[in-house]
Amino acid sequence: MSMTLDLTEQHLTYSFDRFPEYLDRLRSKLRIAVIHGGDKDRDGAVIYKTHNPRSTKTYERVARDIADALKNLGFEYVSIMADDMTLPQRLKDEGIHLAWLNTGGVQGYDPVCHTPAMLEMLGVPYVGHNPLNSSTLDNKHVFKRELQAFGIRTAPFMTWHPAQGILNPYTNPRFLTTFGHYQGAFVVKPVSGRASLNISVVDDVADLPDAVAEIHRVTRNTASIETYLSGREFCVSVCGYVTCQNGKLQKNPEPFAFSTIERVLEPEERIFTSMDRKAITENRMRLLGDEDIDISRALISLAKQVYWDFNLNALVRIDLRTDEAGKLYVLEANPKPDLKRPTGTETSLVVRGLQEHGMGYEDFILSLLVDRLDYLLTYHAPIVRHITALIA
Numbered sequence: 001m002s003m004t005l006d007l008t009e010q011h012l013t014y015s016f017d018r019f020p021e022y023l024d025r026l027r028s029k030l031r032i033a034v035i036h037g038g039d040k041d042r043d044g045a046v047i048y049k050t051h052n053p054r055s056t057k058t059y060e061r062v063a064r065d066i067a068d069a070l071k072n073l074g075f076e077y078v079s080i081m082a083d084d085m086t087l088p089q090r091l092k093d094e095g096i097h098l099a100w101l102n103t104g105g106v107q108g109y110d111p112v113c114h115t116p117a118m119l120e121m122l123g124v125p126y127v128g129h130n131p132l133n134s135s136t137l138d139n140k141h142v143f144k145r146e147l148q149a150f151g152i153r154t155a156p157f158m159t160w161h162p163a164q165g166i167l168n169p170y171t172n173p174r175f176l177t178t179f180g181h182y183q184g185a186f187v188v189k190p191v192s193g194r195a196s197l198n199i200s201v202v203d204d205v206a207d208l209p210d211a212v213a214e215i216h217r218v219t220r221n222t223a224s225i226e227t228y229l230s231g232r233e234f235c236v237s238v239c240g241y242v243t244c245q246n247g248k249l250q251k252n253p254e255p256f257a258f259s260t261i262e263r264v265l266e267p268e269e270r271i272f273t274s275m276d277r278k279a280i281t282e283n284r285m286r287l288l289g290d291e292d293i294d295i296s297r298a299l300i301s302l303a304k305q306v307y308w309d310f311n312l313n314a315l316v317r318i319d320l321r322t323d324e325a326g327k328l329y330v331l332e333a334n335p336k337p338d339l340k341r342p343t344g345t346e347t348s349l350v351v352r353g354l355q356e357h358g359m360g361y362e363d364f365i366l367s368l369l370v371d372r373l374d375y376l377l378t379y380h381a382p383i384v385r386h387i388t389a390l391i392a
């Protein structure tokens with residue numbers, strides 16, 4: 001199937017079927033920057049140093065994996081850049097046509113949306129979520145509110161910030177409407193966070209005010225209180241319509257959902273241990289097989305639904321848990337899931353399941369890149385003329 005679009009000024013009739021030919025041109029011409037999080041302590045990175053409520057990590061190593069894969073795919077100009085106030089000038093100086101976002105931001109509130117917002121302003125297209133989706137996904141309470149609106153199961157929750165005073169779970173009307181007679185356990189977490197940092201299980205309602213205050217002390221951000229789901233834990237990844245499987249580029253009628261995985265918890269492990277403390281190795285993740293085919297199918301279908309409902313156009317990894325009855329609940333969707341290239345001992349929850357779809361790391365990186373280019377050329381061609389000019 002081919003979507004055609006006549007761009008008379010460029011004399012280009014875009015057709016997905018001609019992508020191999022476009023790639024031949026783009027490999028030598030398209031200048032790509034892979035962007036990782038900047039370091040606010042570096043001289044000239046920011047004007048005033050503040051705080052990152054999300055907990056800082058630069059993701060530079062993974063940016064290198066992505067950049068190396070793009071080079072292995074034949075792209076001649078791939079630069080790695082830090083995300084800070086010097087970024088716009090570097091993009092201009094190096095004549096970058098397209099950015100690849102592998103950053104959670106540098107500092108400040110809603111840091112995941114800062115770089116896409118800046119790129120929107122600069123007119124530089126990117127692989128990654130738009131500012132609104134980045135913010136929605138990275139604010140767990142906002143994402144959960146939308147899940148509720150779509151009727152997708154997620155644990156009941158409420159948020160609390162010290163500006164509202166000290167939480168009194170016995171009298172607070174929101175608490176009572178949300179949780180009713182439920183007495184715990186609860187999970188208390190920062191609304192924006194990563195790698196299970198600063199998340200706690202609170203068994204006794206009486207301990208909630210302290211747990212919430214502690215989140216604010218550490219993260220300077222709002223806390224989410226939700227019911228504790230005591231069952232198994234799963235993840236599923238989903239990205240766009242283009243895949244490169246068994247060496248063949250194709251545009252599928254549905255988003256590509258894959259890597260259905262169980263995050264294996266140890267007997268007393270109530271919260272999956274942070275990857276900052278314990279690497280995610282093969283024995284901590286299990287690719288779902290035939291014995292879990294029903295769960296796997298449910299995860300795939302849910303992932304596609306989330307992609308559609310939220311109008312996503314970049315990769316997410318969705319984390320889920322079951323309750324004691326085995327029903328699936330969405331915990332969160334990660335807007336910048338780990339894309340580490342697998343080594344002998346470590347892998348990532350996204351990349352782990354690619355092999356069963358005939359994809360290696362490079363095939364996956366090419367899929368994400370071509371999906372974004374296809375999207376831009378199909379729906380945004382008049383506003384990415386610097387790219388259409390490269391393939392006309």
Ligand SMILES: Nc1ncnc2c1ncn2[C@@H]1O[C@H](COP(=O)(O)OP(=O)(O)OP(=O)(O)O)[C@@H](O)[C@H]1O
Pocket residue numbers: 140155187189193194195196197199226227228229230233270271272275319321331332334
């Ligand atoms: N409502 C809940 N019930 C049970 N466990 C939960 C709940 N919410 C979070 N957890 C546990 O805490 C872990 C981290 O939570 P969540 O995925 O929301 O945050 P995160 O820090 O962004 O995670 P990630 O490690 O994926 O970046 C989950 O993997 C799960 O083990």
Ligand SMILES: [Mg+2]
Pocket residue numbers: 319331332
């Ligand atoms: Mg998670």
